[in-house]
Amino acid sequence: MFSLPLKVASLMRGFKPDWFIAGGWAIDLFLEKETRPHEDIEIAIFRKDQLVLQNYLRNWDLKKAVGGELIDWEMGEFLSLPIHEIHCFNETAELSLLEVLLNETNGKDWIFRRDKRITKSLSELSLTTDSGIKFLRPEIVLLYKSKNPRAKDEQDFQAAIKYLDFEGKEWLKDSLSICYSKHPWLKEL
Numbered sequence: 001m002f003s004l005p006l007k008v009a010s011l012m013r014g015f016k017p018d019w020f021i022a023g024g025w026a027i028d029l030f031l032e033k034e035t036r037p038h039e040d041i042e043i044a045i046f047r048k049d050q051l052v053l054q055n056y057l058r059n060w061d062l063k064k065a066v067g068g069e070l071i072d073w074e075m076g077e078f079l080s081l082p083i084h085e086i087h088c089f090n091e092t093a094e095l096s097l098l099e100v101l102l103n104e105t106n107g108k109d110w111i112f113r114r115d116k117r118i119t120k121s122l123s124e125l126s127l128t129t130d131s132g133i134k135f136l137r138p139e140i141v142l143l144y145k146s147k148n149p150r151a152k153d154e155q156d157f158q159a160a161i162k163y164l165d166f167e168g169k170e171w172l173k174d175s176l177s178i179c180y181s182k183h184p185w186l187k188e189l
Contacts, residue, residue, distance in 0.1 A: 001034055002133075004041045007095040009133045015056050017049035020126045021135035022101055022144075027156045029135045030127065035159045036152060042099040044136055050079055050086070050102060061089040084113060112143065118175045138164060139172040146176060146183060157185060 005021050012019050021029055023042040028034050045053055054062060054075065063070035065085035073079070073086060079102065086100040104111040110125050112118035126134045138160045145153035164172070173189040 002029070002129075002131075004038065004095070005029060005133050005135075006131070008041055008043060008098065009131075011093070011095050011098070012043070015053065017045060017052055018126075019134070020044045021133060022141060023099075024141075024152060024156055026135040026141045027138055027160050029129055029133060030138045031159060031163060032129075036155055040097060040099055041095075042101055044101045044103045046105045047079070047084075047102040048105065051076065053086075053100060057088055057090075059090065060093075063087045063089070081113060110140070112175070112179075114147070115179050117178055118143070120171065137168065139168040139175075142172055142185075143175050143179075146180060146185060149185075157188075161185075161188060 005025055008021065020026070020043060021041070022044040023040075024036065024038050025041050028036075028038075054073065058075075062073040063086065064073040064079055064083050065071075065087065066083060070087055079086070081104075084102045086102070088098040088100060090096055104113050104116075105122065107122075109119040109121055120137075120140065124137065125140070126136055128134050142157055142160060145156060149157070161169070169189050173186060176183045176186050176189070
């Protein structure tokens with residue numbers, strides 16, 4: 001169980017800035033069980049740390065996602081919004097594919113890139129498994145998944161919502177109200 005997150009943790013062990021498991025794997029780490037199959041794995045880092053990551057994965061083939069296409073990410077190139085996704089490939093590594101999501105921060109708070117009014121204190125951004133793997137809090141993952149929810153996003157919402165604490169539910173409800181005031185998940189929060 002959790003072999004892919006453990007491979008990521010092994011890969012990222014020497015990466016000094018903060019990083020967190022994101023996406024569906026973060027929901028499963030929160031629930032402490034694998035709830036569905038996963039096609040890939042994503043981590044979140046802060047945008048300010050992207051060149052540290054580029055150097056850390058210098059032996060990998062790094063691509064930035066631009067307008068639905070993957071384009072070479074040139075050494076030393078700083079990626080600004082709207083670019084927020086990096087795909088990392090290494091056929092010779094135990095983990096051959098990793099998706100990295102760039103997150104915004106002002107040094108004190110995490111800032112939702114889709115609406116800067118939505119923030120969360122950095123001290124409340126993540127949780128950690130017993131084995132030491134940090135992952136984004138489920139309410140943050142669900143906020144990202146809420147834009148155009150696919151079947152797997154709905155499944156993640158249904159799996160996680162029963163276990164969110166009061167503060168997590170309230171934060172997600174308030175955040176959805178700001179971004180998507182008619183979102184169907186609001187009725188369940």
